[in-house]
Every structure is written in C-alpha cells, then in structure tokens.
Amino acid sequence: MNLKYRKQWLVIGWCLIALVWYLSLTPKPPEPFKLWDKLNHFIAYAGLMGWFGQLYKSNKIRVVYAVGLIVLGIVIEFFQGMGSQRMFEYNDMLANAVGVGIAVVIIYLKGDGVLYWFEQRILKVS
Secondary structure: OOOOOOOHHHHHHHHHHHHHHHHHOOOOOOOHOOHHHHHHHHHHHHHHHHHHHHOOOOOOHHHHHHHHHHHHHHHHHHHHHHHHOOOOOOOHHHHHHHHHEEEHHHHHHOOOOOHHHHHHOOOOOO
C-alpha cells in the first residue's frame, strides 16, 4: 500500500507541526481553536501521530515519531512557562502523550490506511 503523494503528505504533516507550534505559543490562539484546552492538546497530538503513522510503516520510525512528538509537547510547555501570556501545565503534557498513545493504538489496529483510502477513493489515484 504505497502512497502516490507521500512527499506532499509529508510536507502537509510538517506544516501541521508548525501550526501546532504556532498555536501553542501565540499569546491568543484564534477562536476556532478554543475548545476545552486538554481536548485541543489530545486532538492535536493524536492527529499528528496518526498522520505520520500512516506515512511510515516501519515500527522503528513510528516509535521515533511518537517519542519526538511527546518531547515536542514537553518542550512547548516549557516555552509557554517562560512567557507571560501562556501557562506551563503538566496536564497539557499528559494530554499530548495520551493523544500520541491513542493514535499509536489506532495505527496498530489497522487505522493506518486513511490517506491511502483518500488517494484511491477521493483523488482516484491508480
């Protein structure tokens, strides 16, 4: 199950990481992103892990992304604690890690074919 647009999906994934970075560090995130704070964290990190988990089939690389995303969430929290507009919270780190963990479980339960399905059914790639 090879993705024809894998490079484009990868660029989109890194843009999503940049968006999470921006939304996490901007003093006032845009209104559509003001859900329950922990739900925002969970959705963002589950989404990122789910995205990259589809692009890499190697367990080793998936583990690297999972650990990297958890570290990213921790680093961002420390940056938030350095400013005066946002707050450092351990519970945010936990929500990030749980999001990554749930995404890993879904990936291993055969939830790693969404982008492939999208290419085949929506983009009609053959």
